[in-house]
Amino acid sequence: MNIGTDINNEWVFKDGDLTLINGEKNLIQSISNRLNTVYDESLYYSNYGGYLQQFIGWKKTEETRQFIQNEICNILNQETRITDYSIYTEYITDGILIKLTLKIDDEEINTEFILNDDGVIN
DSSP states (O other): OOOOEEEOTTOOEETTEEOEEEHHHHHHHHHHHHHHSBTTOOSSOSSOOBOGGGGTTOOOOHHHHHHHHHHHHHHHTTOTTOSEEEEEEEEETTEEEEEEEEEETTEEEEEEEEEETTSOBO
């Protein structure tokens, strides 16, 4: 599956050059970047990111969880490499657990993120 190459967000140098990330890891990094970026505040892309940070401080209710899950859908819809996806979210001690199943053509990628109480995706 060839789904792209980019600079690794860890900004590690090897042999005098920045290391790259590709394939599945590149897609997961791209999604993390989108989830962590406030909508349209990217220096490099327009209409990029979302509004997850606006939910900081909201009560941990089912309605809030659903709003967050809907915003994650809006963000995932920006990623043209994804042909389909499913999302599972639940409150945990440190924030919200986000489990994603991403479909790229006929292959599936499973990944997890945590949206912490400070509004940062880890």
